[in-house]
Amino acid sequence: MPNSQPILEVHDLHVHFKMLAGIVRAVDGVDFTVERGRCLGIVGESGCGKSVTARSILRLLPSSDTSGQILYHPDGDGQPIDLVGLDAKGDAIRAIRGKDIAMIFQEPMTSLTPVYTIGEQIMESIRQHQNLSEEESQELAISMLNKVGIPDAERRFADYPHQMSGGMRQRVMIAIALCCEPRILIADEPTTALDVTIQAQILRLIRSLQQDLDMSVIMITHDLAVIAQLADFVVVMYLGQMAEKAPVVELFQDPKHPYTQALLRSIVRPDTPPREQLHSISGSVPDPRNAPSGCRFRNRCPSVHDRCVEDPPVVEFGPQHSATCWLYVDD
Amino acid sequence: MSDTPILQVENLSKFFPVQRGLLRRTVGHVKAVNDVSFAVNKGECLGLVGESGCGKTTVARCLLRLVEPDQGRILLHGEQQTFDIASASRKEMLDVRRQMQIIFQDPFSSLDPRWRVTDVIAEPLMAQKVGRGEAGRRVLEILPTVGLGPHFADRFPHELSGGERQRVSIARALIVSPPLVVADEPVSALDVSVRSQIINLLLDLQSQMNLTYVFIAHDLSIVKHISHRIAVMYLGRLVELGTTQQVFEDCKHPYTKALLASVLIPDPTHREQSYVLEGEVPSPLNPPSGCHFSTRCPFAQEQCSAEEPELRDMGGGHWVRCHFAEELDLSEEIFAPQFDTPTASN
Structure with a gap:
């Protein structure tokens, strides 16, 4: 695993929202590098700009608000692509979004549409990016559901999101994100809405898939314990600015x-004196x-x-x- | 802290009917709280933990009669008299609420956006028929106790941060000087840097005002920090009850063990301690037969799905609901490593 090739480099990223009340500098000068097969943790409290940073990588924000460089290195020796320079609605970013870089959102309740079955939602992503027949994509979708630990996947394939628990929905989100074998997975507070025992299951799943697929992970969270358990490298943010960045052990010690x-x-x-x-x-x-x-x-x-x-x-x-x-x- | 109970909950049950179809026929019951008994001693903090759907919030709401309990008694030993909250009249409840108040989880939805802070805090006094002038004076008295300046009195909730709102909720609960406070996830909606402020405030207030807390939370490290004793719930049942030390260092129920083991340690050099419990909490509408935890328990045997275990005293006030509590070896070795430990050089 230890090949320290960068797969994503963010240089001097600024995201400024122009509001009626003035300019909100949601992200102000962020720099970091994501290495191949490694997990980068971004930690901070509400309003620190961690989710805005993640969304700007996938170009889910208006172009006019974003400046800086986000260099994505595709496989091999190809030229890096500056994601900031791409048209947010153009074909170039759409070929990357969901294929090379995928994202899991915080709320498994609201990020799945209630009117399609989970099978259809997984197949949508597969058919967008891979040239597969209906049967093949269904087969792949079911195998993804199995991989993320959904029991009885053939039957659950036809379920609607409301028929599943929060933990199961988050697994479906992960299945959608992973069905095209992305190079980078962005996980934005993937376990905040879940119970502790389910949180441990989901984090273990992300970790093992990261190793199996040699994928890079950007883990965004407010929880330092999640960072301590999963990240290799950490960026600490506060109100849009980068406070510190360091390898995980160095940061904690x-x-x-x-x-x-x-x-x-x-x-x-665990060793804090009680009360x-x-x-x-x-x-x-x-x-x-x-x-x-x-x-x-x-x-x-x-x-x-x-x-x-x-x-x-x-x-x-x-x-x-x-x-x-x-x-x-x-x- | 003393051994005299201030609150005794005996065989408390709350079943919510599930209605289906055109005629709203009752097709079953969600046993949200099923035969739960515990006592809270004066001056202590009892932590109530469990995953979502285990019934901990329903217990809290039953304690204040915000939902009507179906069975059981809730005895509140007040300064002058003892009340059975489960059967108290409206007039008696007024007295009960002078002795017991609640702090809710979400400070963004538990404060009326159209009310000024002073009116929010004074509302319990209004219910107790305290005059306006007197109420206003007492609000100004309590604001510094929760770490807010007098200028906060005229503000509206939207002008406050999450931590300040939670301080207002705490002031509202304490304005009638209740000896007992139920706190339902009071810090889980707050930012990490503010969370420790509110925990410190709750600890301070407890020693200053000799308060008794029932503290409900899903964050075990916080519950461990603040509680003297801990009750663990699973699918409406109390599965383990004991002192914080008994529960954290010598737990006897496999569910408690799994819950403790799934707590993530904020230390990157200790990645081996976590254990992952398989499966999910079954539907409370149709809980597994016998021991409710038997479907996920790594030690389950035939007896477990056949008969439901009793809550048994293991000595020293340590109660466990498990057939094999004496025999199980819940030491660390049986739990598989979860995450690999990074080397210091990476």
């Missing part, structure tokens, strides 16, 4: 950004329309400094570890 440090201290761990006060971050995430200038975390940061009103620099701590913070810059 030696976090550099005050936000990452505070976040890791505030979660309950003791938890470390907490003061205040709450501001409305993205009123985000502070400079470092956006500065009004909650325990190490805030006069310099923080200016945009913080990216400080490197190793070949893959960096934090966007003034703390490590000498005057």
Whole structure:
């Protein structure tokens, strides 16, 4: 597995929404690389821009709002494709979307249409991208349902989404995403709506499919435990900015950004003494329309400094570890 | 914390009828809560855990008579008298609600968007026929207790963040100084950085005001942190009840074990502990015969699907509903590794 070829590179991505109330800088300067066969975790709280980042990779957002580069490296030595430059409704992105890069959304309740059977919904994706007959695509759809662990797949094939539980629907979403054997799977909070025992099943499924298909995964979540269990490399976001990025073990053992440090201290761990006060971050995430200038975390940061009103620099701590913070810059 | 119970739940059941067809005939019952008994001692926090559909929220709602229990008694030992909530009259319920309040899960839907914060918090006082002036004064008194400034009194819920709204919900519950508070998933709708603030606040308030909590949550690490004792539910049944230490370190029910093992550890160097329970929670309309967990239990034997186990005392206040609670070896080795551990170099 350890071949560190990039499959997706995001450079200086900005997504600014022009609203009546002003410009919302939902994503402001994000850089990361997804390696072949690896899992990149993007972690952050509500409004940090993690879902917007994911949607901009698939060009599900208006072109006028997006700037920067998203380079997709197809197999072999072919030229990388800049997804930002593609027409969001054009054939080029439609050939990639769902085929090379697929996505699982958070809400398995609302992302399946209630008026088609799950079989039809899986076959739609197959017939869009693969030149297969009706029977062949049905066969493939059923084998996908088996693969994602839906018991009695031939019969469930004709079920409508409302006849299935949340965990089963999320498996159907994964089957739709994986039926064309994508190179990259984007999973946007795939287990947030599910129970803990089902969460463990779904995460194990994503992990084993990732290994079987040598697929890259972008795992988007607010849950640091999911990141700790699945990701190889982590990007921490706060209000549209990238706070820190690092390999997973380094991030958990030696976090550099005050936000990452505070976040890791505030979660309950198995060895946290019971009923003791938890470390907490003061205040709450501001409305993205009123985000502070400079470092956006500065009004909650325990190490805030006069310099923080200016945009913080990216400080490197190793070949893959960096934090966007003034703390490590000498005057 | 004392050993005197403030709340005793005895054989509580709630069956929701399922109606089908043109004539709305009752074709069956969802046994949402089935013969559940437990007691909550003064000053303690009892955690109630289980997956969705296990009946934990229905228990909470029965405790406050927000749904009518079908069977059983709910005894609230108040300062002056004891109430049976399950059969209390409207007038008695007014007294009960002065002694017991609830905090709901979703601070975005549990506050009326057209009411100012002060009116939201004062509503329980209005129900208790406290005068407007007095109520306004008490609202201003309680705001700093939940960490809000006096300027919040005139705001509307849409002006507040999730954490601030949940603080308002807590103030609304505490305004009548109830000794007992039922908290139904009070932090699961909040951001990670705000969650620990609210947990700290709940812990603070408990020691300051000598509160008793029934704390319902699906996040086991939070329940472990805040609870003295834990009750585990599965398909309407209580399957295990014990102190936090008994449940977390020496659990006797395979379902509890599976639930604990599916908690993800926030440490990338410990990826081997998770165990994945197969299958899903069966439909509560038609639960499996015998032990409800027998269809998913890795240790199930013939007896398990034939007869339903009783909730049995294992000693030291540790209750377990399993035929083989004494014999099972629920140590770590039997649970398969789930995720491979990364090396520090990757």
